[in-house]
């Protein structure tokens with residue numbers, strides 16, 4: 093059991109959790125993730141570790157409610173517990189002195205990019221962050237990103253905050269100076285960033301959100317097409333050279349369980365209270 | 379000993395039939411196929427044993443179970459005594475009785491097989507182990523006084539579990555670290571419920587817990603903690619690495635990233651470990667096989683488990699595609715028989731060359747080529763070679779690849795002074811299971827490559843012995859050079 097010691101709503105549908113996981117807290121490096129399972133009939137899903145506090149023995153996750161598992165998780169709060177948390181998994185981000193770095197976070201991708209942005213800054217890079225959100229109140233972690241970078245630009249689809257438009261619009265303005273680009277967010281966004289930097293051959297890294305089960309290289313379900321090769325996102329990634337990624341395959345494979353996912357979510361929406369009670373009941377027994 | 383039947387007569391007794399669920403019923407559920415012997419059948423079956431002076435069955439059992447002795451106890455209705463005899467050499471009889479490839483081991487060399495069918499040693503082993511379990515009388519040996527030494531075991535498959543049992547008995551403090559959330563290794567994530575009910579594995583784990591073994595799940599050694607940290611700040615005196623060979627191999631043909639292409643590991647993990655066969659009561663989804671055509675590629679136990687699982691999930695046609703002939707299939711004979719009864723269609727001497735999909739990236743078929751057996755290769759097996767111009771397509775929307783696995787790498791990649799083979803298996807002394815690194819032992823599939831439950835169990839026990847000797851002497855003679 094991994095107790096939740098703190099939970100805060102960052103934006104509608106986006107919640108931050110601080111969870112007791114001392115072993116993982118001691119080991120975590122930027123770019124790594126955990127696999128969690130909330131209760132014993134639950135599925136295993138990957139979530140990036142936003143930060144950790146080795147002294148306190150806690151890790152922090154930021155979760156966007158999309159389907160059943162993330163929605164159920166976001167119903168939980170301080171005093172609840174998660175049955176299984178395994179990690180830290182995946183290769184840590186490669187941190188080098190690149191020079192001028194542009195870090196792009198779309199939606200919950202902002203949380204995933206944050207620790208790497210901080211590490212890039214700590215390594216002596218100049219870090220410019222571009223954050224994208226549909227609208228102002230969906231923007232998360234702006235303050236923390238400001239601390240982890242030298243300058244921040246915000247782009248909203250509706251222009252309710254910062255610039256109006258896409259993160260790639262801002263990227264195009266800055267691209268002349270960039271030595272390195274990190275983009276984490278929805279697949280279409282990452283693909284657009286890859287296309288923007290490709291003609292100039294700027295090193296660009298993306299974090300791939302393929303479907304995972306074990307997270308240890310054992311099932312091959314997370315495989316992604318990189319160049320002419322198949323790679324396992326959980327052990328060879330999740331970060332890859334954006335110009336080598338076949339985003340089409342990623343989108344296609346991520347749609348594999350759409351029917352089942354919708355069925356679960358619909359059921360969850362009708363039985364929200366019971367599902368949450370079940371998790372709490374199970375916790376009480378342990 | 380009360381077997382008074384003359385040998386000649388014993389040779390004529392027919393092998394007792396294992397009761398099982400009817401094929402058409404079981405092909406649609408996940409209940410265990412074999413129902414187990416009644417006491418009467420077990421006794422009659424035991425009476426068929428000739429009690430050979432130099433029993434070839436024992437010689438051909440990888441751990442040397444004293445077969446004729448335990449059969450004699452069955453005849454005397456001393457079932458717990460029989461179980462105790464088996465447990466001298468085999469820590470997991472309820473499991474091996476179900477999954478050992480008996481026809482290649484104990485039963486393969488049974489003298490009775492010269493005239494008749496061999497004695498059903500596996501079924502009898504299962505019978506006594508089940509008796510022991512059902513009556514709640516699994517013999518718990520007493521632990522030796524505490525030695526104040528600590529041993530870490532990495533991996534909770536048969537190798538890790540059997541080492542754990544022997545080591546607590548020696549009086550050491552033992553903690554098993556497992557990457558997944560459930561204990562048992564392949565026994566829980568690979569071998570399906572209909573062949574090995576998970577309750578059996580759980581019960582074995584519970585017994586170990588009662589005997590003092592500690593378990594910690596969700597620890598990926600190499601990631602969560604390293605072997606050096608276990609030996610250093612965590613204060614372990616020895617580490618046994620039993621991480622198995624679980625990395626899936628794919629075919630390397632075009633189309634493997636299509637939706638509807640699984641490794642057997644992924645398919646079986648979703649269904650067994652994550653209980654996707656009970657979706658939506660359990661959240662993990664698996665490809666909906668109902669009414670679909672499924673192709674499984676391979677000829678081992680894993681392939682057989684995958685194809686029979688797909689059938690149970692509702693596949694309309696479930697094909698087993700294998701590049702050699704049925705005789706060459708490494709799967710247990712009983713599984714082949716059961717699979718055929720369940721309507722699995724065998725396509726032997728057939729090899730996939732391409733996976734075909736539609737414009738949305740979903741699998742629609744498997745292009746195959748017919749094979750013939752050519753000259754024997756380096757391993758003495760005749761090599762399958764493609765027949766020119768023989769390509770054809772099997773329509774399918776799900777293909778499961780079960781063509782072997784390789785070493786789990788996370789311990790090796792984070793323990794630089796651990797010597798490995800070219801294929802990244804850990805090198806260990808065959809007798810003591812010492813590796814090139816002081817205090818570290820390794821055994822099971824991570825040393826041998828994918829093998830069997832009984833060999834992994836045997837390795838676990840050898841390791842326990844090797845570790846015990848090391849902990850008392852502190853000596854580390856170099857047999858594997860680092």
Ligand SMILES: Cc1cc2nc3c(=O)[nH]c(=O)nc-3n(C[C@H](O)[C@H](O)[C@H](O)COP(=O)(O)OP(=O)(O)OC[C@H]3O[C@@H](n4cnc5c(N)ncnc54)[C@H](O)[C@@H]3O)c2cc1C
Nearest residue numbers: 137138139140155156159160161162301302303304346353
């Ligand atoms: C390495 C990695 C790190 C991630 N980090 C974060 C994070 O920090 N915060 C966050 O909110 N989300 C993160 N995600 C995405 C998160 O795992 C999915 O949103 C979640 O699994 C969806 O589960 P669900 O049941 O709520 O939704 P579902 O309805 O089941 O699925 C919605 C979509 O999520 C994806 N998905 C479904 N199941 C899985 C699975 N087992 N593994 C991976 N993706 C799946 C699919 O694209 C699917 O279409 C990460 C994904 C990866 C691969």
Ligand SMILES: Cc1cc2nc3c(=O)[nH]c(=O)nc-3n(C[C@H](O)[C@H](O)[C@H](O)COP(=O)(O)OP(=O)(O)OC[C@H]3O[C@@H](n4cnc5c(N)ncnc54)[C@H](O)[C@@H]3O)c2cc1C
Nearest residue numbers: 533535536537557563564599622679822823829830831834
């Ligand atoms: C589908 C299938 C069917 C089979 N059928 C049969 C059969 O009928 N008869 C038979 O005799 N054999 C069968 N086998 C083979 C048999 O299961 C294996 O040979 C045996 O399980 C090997 O045991 P092991 O203890 O070495 O490893 P495993 O059982 O593989 O256990 C290794 C454990 O270590 C864990 N692990 C791996 N890396 C780490 C790490 N870094 N940190 C922590 N934990 C880790 C894994 O999660 C796993 O739980 C089958 C195998 C499969 C896959």
Ligand code: SF4
Nearest residue numbers: 439443474478483484
């Ligand atoms: S352990 Fe396996 S090989 Fe040995 S006697 Fe039992 S069933 Fe036969």
Ligand code: SF4
Nearest residue numbers: 427428430435488489
């Ligand atoms: S070889 Fe067969 S007949 Fe001989 S002791 Fe073993 S089981 Fe009995």
Ligand code: FES
Nearest residue numbers: 307309311312326
């Ligand atoms: S999630 Fe199973 S191999 Fe990556």
